Every structure is written in C-alpha cells, then in structure tokens.
Amino acid sequence: xxxxxxxxxxxxxxxxxxxxxxxxxxxxxxxxxxxxxxxxxxxxxxxxxxxxxxxxxxxxxxxxxxxxxxxxxxxxxxxxxxxxxxxxxxxxxxxxxxxxxxxxxxxxxxxxxxxxxxxxxxxxxxxxxxxxxxxxxxxxxxxxxxxxxxxxxxxxxxxxxxxxxxxxxxxxxxxxxxxxxxxxxxxxxxxxxxxxxxxxxxxxxxxxxxxxxxxxxxxxxxxxxxxxxxxxxxxxxxxxxxxxxxxxxxxxxxxxxxxxxxxxxxxxxxxxxxxxxxxxxxxxxxxxxxxxxxxxxxxxxxxxxxxxxxxxxxxxxxxxxxxxxxxxxxxxxxxxxxxxxxxxxxxxxxxxxxxxxxxx
Amino acid sequence: xxxxxxxxxxxxxxxxxxxxxxxxxxxxxxxxxxxxxxxxxxxxxxxxxxxxxxxxxxxxxxxxxxxxxxxxxxxxxxxxxxxxxxxxxxxxxxxxxxxxxxxxxxxxxxxxxxxxxxxxxxxxxxxxxxxxxxxxxxxxxxxxxxxxxxxxxxxxxxxxxxxxxxxxxxxxxxxxxxxxxxxxxxxxxxxxxxxxxxxxxxxxxxxxxxxxxxxxxxxxxxxxxxxxxxxxxxxxxxxxxxxxxxxxxxxxxxxxxxxxxxxxxxxxxxxxxxxxxxxxxxxxxxxxxxxxxxxxxxxxxxxxxxxxxxxxxxxxxxxxxxxxxxxxxxxxxxxxxxxxxxxxxxxxxxxxxxxxxxxxxx
Numbered sequence: 001x002x003x004x005x006x007x008x009x010x011x012x013x014x015x016x017x018x019x020x021x022x023x024x025x026x027x028x029x030x031x032x033x034x035x036x037x038x039x040x041x042x043x044x045x046x047x048x049x050x051x052x053x054x055x056x057x058x059x060x061x062x063x064x065x066x067x068x069x070x071x072x073x074x075x076x077x078x079x080x081x082x083x084x085x086x087x088x089x090x091x092x093x094x095x096x097x098x099x100x101x102x103x104x105x106x107x108x109x110x111x112x113x114x115x116x117x118x119x120x121x122x123x124x125x126x127x128x129x130x131x132x133x134x135x136x137x138x139x140x141x142x143x144x145x146x147x148x149x150x151x152x153x154x155x156x157x158x159x160x161x162x163x164x165x166x167x168x169x170x171x172x173x174x175x176x177x178x179x180x181x182x183x184x185x186x187x188x189x190x191x192x193x194x195x196x197x198x199x200x201x202x203x204x205x206x207x208x209x210x211x212x213x214x215x216x217x218x219x220x221x222x223x224x225x226x227x228x229x230x231x232x233x234x235x236x237x238x239x240x241x242x243x244x245x246x247x248x249x250x251x252x253x254x255x256x257x258x259x260x261x262x263x264x265x266x267x268x269x270x271x272x273x274x275x276x277x278x279x280x281x282x283x284x285x286x287x288x289x290x291x292x293x294x295x296x297x298x299x300x301x302x303x304x305x306x307x308x309x310x311x312x313x314x315x316x317x318x319x320x321x322x323x324x325x326x327x328x329x330x331x332x333x334x335x336x337x338x339x340x341x342x343x344x345x346x347x348x349x350x351x352x353x354x355x356x357x358x359x360x
Numbered sequence: 361x362x363x364x365x366x367x368x369x370x371x372x373x374x375x376x377x378x379x380x381x382x383x384x385x386x387x388x389x390x391x392x393x394x395x396x397x398x399x400x401x402x403x404x405x406x407x408x409x410x411x412x413x414x415x416x417x418x419x420x421x422x423x424x425x426x427x428x429x430x431x432x433x434x435x436x437x438x439x440x441x442x443x444x445x446x447x448x449x450x451x452x453x454x455x456x457x458x459x460x461x462x463x464x465x466x467x468x469x470x471x472x473x474x475x476x477x478x479x480x481x482x483x484x485x486x487x488x489x490x491x492x493x494x495x496x497x498x499x500x501x502x503x504x505x506x507x508x509x510x511x512x513x514x515x516x517x518x519x520x521x522x523x524x525x526x527x528x529x530x531x532x533x534x535x536x537x538x539x540x541x542x543x544x545x546x547x548x549x550x551x552x553x554x555x556x557x558x559x560x561x562x563x564x565x566x567x568x569x570x571x572x573x574x575x576x577x578x579x580x581x582x583x584x585x586x587x588x589x590x591x592x593x594x595x596x597x598x599x600x601x602x603x604x605x606x607x608x609x610x611x612x613x614x615x616x617x618x619x620x621x622x623x624x625x626x627x628x629x630x631x632x633x634x635x636x637x638x639x640x641x642x643x644x645x646x647x648x649x650x651x652x653x654x655x656x657x658x659x660x661x662x663x664x665x666x667x668x669x670x671x672x673x674x675x676x677x678x679x680x681x682x683x684x685x686x687x688x689x690x691x692x693x694x695x696x697x698x699x700x701x702x703x704x705x706x707x708x709x710x711x712x713x714x715x716x717x718x719x720x721x722x
Contacts, residue, residue: 292660301651
C-alpha cells in the first residue's frame with residue numbers, strides 16, 4: 001500500500017516550515033492536519049516562540065527527530081472551530097499550546113496532573129500521535145489539538161510576548177513551586193540569562209524572592225539588575241564574587257544546557273539547598289559528593305509542567321504582568337534567527353509572527 | 361612549644377592511633393581534658409568500626425592529621441558529671457557519635473541540626489577550640505559536652521547499639537527528611553554493609569517494601585531470610601535491573617566507592633529520590649536527562665542532629681533494632697580494617713574496648 005503524502009495524510013491542508021535533515025535548515029512545507037475531533041480545538045496560529053529545543057530537534061542533536069520536522073511548541077492563536085464535546089473553549093478564544101499534545105490519561109502521573117511525566121506523553125512535534133501519524137508543531141498556519149492540552153491566554157497578555165511562556169515559562173515556574181523556592185524572603189540563584197533564565201528572574205521576583213543572576217557574561221549585568229529586576233549578579237568566573245556568595249542561596253534554577261561545572265553552584269547553596277537543572281546537558285556532569293553530603297544538599301531536575309500548572313502559570317503571569325522579552329521575526333527570517341540563537345544573540349526569545357508573515 | 365598528646369590535658373588516656381597514611385593502628389598514650397561543668401566523662405565499653413575510620417586513617421579524603429585515634433560509634437558508662445549536668449548521672453549507659461561540639465548559637469544549632477553547624481567539631485581528627493586535636497573512641501575514656509551524649513535505652517545491647525551512633529543516624533535522618541516513612545512505598549538500598557543492613561531494618565520498621573540492590577548474589581539469602589528484605593536485585597544483571605526500572609520511590613545509596621548513578625536513577629519512579637550517603641574520593645558522574653525527564657533528585661545527608669539521634673535510638677529500641685556485629689579485640693583492629701576494606705564483615709566490627717584495651721599492651 002502506498003504511503004500517503006504529507007499533504008494527503010489528513011483531510012485539511014496546512015502549511016508551515018520544516019527542517020528536512022540534520023542541517024536543521026527550515027523551508028516551506030505543505031502538509032495536512034486532522035479534522036477537528038469531538039474533543040479537539042482548531043485554531044489559527046498567530047505567533048510561535050522559538051525555543052532552543054527547536055534548534056536541538058531540527059538538527060537531531062538528541063537522536064529522536066523525524067523528518068520533515070515542523071518545530072514550535074510555544075504556540076498562540078485564535079480558535080476557529082471546536083469539537084462537539086469541547087467544554088472549555090469557543091470560537092474566537094485566545095489560546096495556547098505548549099510542549100505536549102497527548103498523554104495516556106490513566107497513569108499515576110496523568111492522574112496527578114503531571115501529564116509531562118506520563119511515559120506515553122506525546123510531544124507537540126516530531127512524535128507519534130494516537131493515530132500513528134507524526135505531530136507537527138507551531139511553525140505553521142493552523143493547529144488542531146485536544147482541548148486538554150490547551151490553555152487560555154488571558155486578555156491582558158499580549159499574545160506575542162505570552163507565547164514563550166508556554167515552554168520557557170512553565171519550565172521555570174514548575175520547579176520554583178515544586179521545590180518550594182517561591183517563598184518571600186528566600187534567595188534563589190538563576191544560572192544563565194536566556195529564554196528560560198530571564199523569565200525565571202521575573203517569576204521569582206513576583207513571588208517575593210531575592211534573585212541573583214549567575215552568568216558567564218559580565219555584559220549582561222546591567223540588563224539583569226536594571227531591566228529584569230534581579231537583586232544581584234554574579235559572574236561565574238569571578239572567584240572572589242563566587243566565594244563571597246558561598247552558602248547564601250536557598251535554591252538555584254540552572255537553565256544552562258551546555259556541559260558545565262555544578263560544584264561551584266552547589267557551593268553557593270545553603271545547607272539543605274536545592275540545585276534544580278532545567279537545561280538538559282546531554283553528557284553527564286561531575287558531581288562531587290562530599291559537599292552534597294556535608295550540607296545535606298539536593299541536585300534535582302524538572303521538565304516543563306502539567307497542563308493544570310501551565311494554566312496556573314499563565315494566570316500568574318497575567319496577574320503580575322509578566323511576559324517574555326522578545327524579538328518578533330518574520331517566518332522567512334527563521335534560519336537567520338536560528339543561527340543567532342545558536343550564538344545566544346537574542347534578548348531573550350525570538351517569536352515568529354506567523355499570522356502576518358507565514359505565506360504559501 | 362606545643363605539648364605532647366600525653367601532656368596537653370590533665371588526665372591520662374590510652375588508645376590505638378594511626379600514625380601515618382598507612383592507616384595502621386598501634387598503641388598510643390594521650391590525655392583527656394578536665395571534666396568541665398557541662399561535661400561527662402565516659403568509660404568506653406564498645407566502639408564500632410565505621411568505614412569512615414578506615415578512610416580517615418589512610419587520609420583518603422586528604423584532611424587527616426596524625427596521630428589519629430578513630431572511633432565515633434561509642435558506647436560507655438558515665439563516670440563523672442559536671443555541675444550543670446542534670447539529665448545524666450554516674451553509671452548511666454550512654455553513647456557518643458560523630459560530633460562532640462558545635463557553636464550552639466547559629467540557626468542550625470537552634471533547629472537541632474548541629475550536624476550542619478559550620479563550627480561543628482568531629483569526634484576525631486578535628487580541632488578543638490583550644491587548638492588541641494579531638495581523639496575518638498578507640499580509647500579507654502572520653503570527655504564530652506552533655507549535649508552531644510545520648511542515652512542508650514535499657515533494652516538495647518551495648519555492642520549492637522554502638523554502630524547506630526553513626527550508621528543508624530546516617531540512614532534514619534534522610535529517611536525522615538526525604539519522607540521515606542509512608543507504609544507501602546518502595547525503598548531500594550544499594551549496598552549491604554554497615555549502613556545498608558541497618559537501613560533494611562529501619563525501612564521495614566517504617567512499613568516500607570524494601571529491595572536490597574547488590575553487585576553480587578551471595579548476600580541474597582541473608583537479605584531476604586535474615587534481614588527481612590522483600591526482594592533482592594543484582595545490579596550487574598541488566599535484565600533484572602531493567603525489569604525493576606521505574607519501580608522505586610526512594611533509593612538509599614550506601615556505596616562509598618566510585619560507581620555509576622545512572623542505573624539506580626532508572627530504578628526510581630517519577631519524582632523518585634536517591635539519597636547518597638557513601639563518601640567516594642572522586643566525583644561521580646551525574647546524568648541530567650533522567651533528572652529532568654522524571655523530576656528525580658539526588659540528595660546528600662550527613663548524620664543527624666542530637667535530638668534526632670536520640671529519637672533514632674528510641675525508635676530502634678521500640679522496634680528491637682540493633683546492628684549485626686562481629687565483636688573484636690582491640691589488638692585485632694588492623695586485621696579487621698583489612699577485612700573491612702574487602703567488605704568481609706557481617707556487618708560492623710565492634711571493638712570490645714573495656715575488655716581488650718589494656719595498659720599492658722602499651
């Protein structure tokens with residue numbers, strides 16, 4: 001039996017940009033989306049954030065990419081159709097989809113609103129969906145998703161700047177809450193001032209936490225202090241500064257995905273402090289056990305968040321007027337943006353203006 | 361000029377000390393301070409041989425100073441009490457563990473976490489406020505601030521209780537802190553030695569399902585039949601390990617050699633916690649993906665505070681938990697250390713100090 005082409009796989013035409021191979025270079029791609037099932041919501045994509053994961057996946061750096069690959073899991077848009085059993089959304093609503101579009105709904109994780117830890121969770125792109133087809137992400141004109149995996153974007157949040165919250169936002173919000181690093185008066189370090197880091201600073205400040213940004217670049221200091229509201233700034237190569245900060249932090253959110261030393265970070269923690277990694281270095285890191293034991297400290301990880309918490313995070317952001325700092329780009333600039341992203345040359349997230357610039 | 365160990369304090373003492381990084385112990389004359397108003401003087405009956413004693417005697421961690429009298433699992437009888445000592449009296453049976461002092465004024469001391477006080481003083485191989493070195497329990501007598509002395513419950517045997525003062529609190533404290541006390545949850549214990557075997561007993565007393573994870577199958581019958589573990593997993597058997605992936609709520613890792621964490625992280629469920637207690641000389645490799653994808657964590661823990669140490673002893677007494685020991689004579693200590701290095705002990709050597717440490721050896 002002949003396999004259907006991407007255009008014919010599903011009933012409704014769709015258009016986006018896809019990576020075709022490990023070069024990661026994106027180009028126009030005609031494909032198709034499924035019909036709006038009874039629990040599905042179909043929406044016109046207006047904006048999509050460029051997450052660093054999109055770059056890793058486009059280049060198959062994690063060995064799990066399928067091509068053609070339409071990235072994008074920081075997707076916002078406006079509802080155009082709802083299935084017959086959809087309860088939470090109606091046509092015209094402003095909605096978002098993040099990193100997940102499916103899960104088993106029956107395991108312990110799903111029952112605890114932790115769909116992100118479900119062993120059968122389905123990623124928004126480059127994953128196999130329930131119907132056997134491959135999922136395509138938000139660098140495209142329309143999305144169809146199960147309402148369970150959608151969030152409402154409150155009216156007061158600008159859509160373009162809200163888009164990155166759907167991955168970057170929940171990725172840092174969830175561990176701040178789970179590891180109890182959200183109490184007024186606590187001192188939390190944020191390592192890395194990029195897409196994740198800058199949102200972490202904003203959330204932590206809104207929670208009443210004292211924030212120290214830890215970075216390899218002294219050039220980001222003014223930004224961190226004046227614009228993002230961090231309380232202090234540490235350059236990780238500055239031995240004296242790092243020494244003075246030893247044992248001062250209740251927790252650290254480490255957003256760095258490159259291999260890097262964590263021992264100096266563990267040293268910054270107070271007794272029983274927690275280092276939480278949200279970036280995902282591919283190679284193991286060196287863990288000196290002595291300091292961990294002598295201080296009763298913890299090294300943990302966290303990955304995005306469940307759907308309930310994602311909506312909670314969006315609502316928290318809306319109440320506190322928190323959005324990402326973005327650079328809006330046109331669809332056809334995406335490859336240039338990816339190259340700049342690779343060099344960390346963005347303050348702090350690219351967001352593709354899909355609604356106005358994605359054209360066949 | 362610095363005084364000799366014999367002269368630096370008023371009261372003569374003797375014990376066995378390591379003199380250099382060979383770690384070989386031999387008879388040693390030294391002295392103990394006067395019994396101050398807060399102090400008790402203890403005639404030592406038994407002292408457990410903790411693996412840390414071996415590491416320290418050989419300077420494997422790089423901060424040993426010689427001569428060193430090891431020993432921080434001490435059980436003895438009170439022979440003298442200072443004028444401020446109300447809760448202890450002469451002839452009480454007491455224990456001393458890993459610490460003999462702390463600042464008593466910091467936030468950690470105020471929270472009964474003397475073990476995390478930045479000025480905490482170890483029972484041996486540390487410096488007292490007066491500049492002299494602390495000497496541990498491989499000796500006939502010790503003088504300790506009452507705050508750092510626990511009462512041994514009447515029902516507990518002295519020899520079997522001694523190892524609880526380090527091994528016991530070392531596993532009990534993280535089990536409480538990381539919430540490993542919910543009946544029905546599944547605890548994996550890596551390594552069946554001094555720490556591991558006590559963890560099995562305490563884990564079962566908490567109502568947990570306990571799986572012992574070991575590199576060889578020779579300890580299986582012991583673990584299941586005698587210690588009461590529910591199951592046994594050979595870590596070198598990939599198929600068995602794989603079958604156990606994602607089944608454990610917590611893991612206590614007692615292994616002090618450098619070893620891989622990745623296989624044990626795989627055994628954890630989502631939100632699982634691995635507590636590492638062994639002190640390897642070199643760093644371990646920590647894979648990050650499993651932590652991020654499963655919200656897992658690796659935590660460390662260092663003994664416990666004094667209040668919790670007493671609580672642990674009372675808990676063990678209530679549940680008839682003592683360490684499984686092989687009692688040795690003082691002059692067998694070097695052979696015991698060699699056997700300990702090969703894990704050839706079920707599961708703690710305990711030195712019968714009172715009956716075998718005598719002046720005649722000196």
